[in-house]
Amino acid sequence: MANHSKRKAIGRLIAQGVAAKRQATERMLYITEQQQATAQDLECLKTPPKNxxxxxxxxxxxxxxxxxxxxxxxxxxxxxxxxxxxxxxxxxxxxxxxxxDAVSTEKTPVNRKKWRGRTAD
Missing domain, CATH: 1.10.287 (Helix Hairpins)
Structure with a gap:
């Protein structure tokens, strides 16, 4: 009986080792996917939105x-x-x-803007 339980214990240890290795591999794949997504997101942030x-x-x-x-x-x-x-x-x-043509691309400051409507100065 003792020999049989040792076999079970060894089998369980091997299964746990295989499962741990699989989890570590999946975790590494997940991390690399996250890094790729983060790099793509950072590239997306560099361009100004069009709409x-x-x-x-x-x-x-x-x-x-x-x-x-x-x-x-x-x-x-x-x-x-x-x-x-x-x-x-x-x-x-x-x-x-x-x-x-050389045109200023700087934003116009708010204090320089004037209302051009019905109540314009």
């Missing part, structure tokens, strides 16, 4: 990254600043080539 639907998708991506801990608010702000710098550099190159 409201894309803006909503980007907001959902930002919230998911914040929730997962892949990003924090500071890194999101750094991405936005870097995107603005990249856009300015791209515009400078385009203006130097002469393909586009």
């Amino acid at each position: 409201r639907t894309e803006a909503k998708k980007q907001l959902a991506v930002k919230l998911r990254l914040l929730k997962n801990g892949a990003m924090d608010l500071k890194s999101l702000q750094e991405i936005e600043v870097q995107a603005a710098i990249d856009l300015a550099n791209a515009n400078i190159r385009r203006f130097e080539d002469g393909s586009v």
Whole structure:
């Protein structure tokens, strides 16, 4: 009897080892899939949204990254600043080539805007 229970115990240990190895492999695959998804999400955030639907998708991506801990608010702000710098550099190159007239792409400050309607000054 003792020999039979030892066989069962050894069989259980082997099965546990196989299951643990399978779980570790699945965990590694899940982690790599998450990293790929995170990289794709970060690339998605670099381009400005073209419409409201894309803006909503980007907001959902930002919230998911914040929730997962892949990003924090500071890194999101750094991405936005870097995107603005990249856009300015791209515009400078385009203006130097002469393909586009030199036009200021900076946003108009709120205090410079005037209401142009029925109650306009």
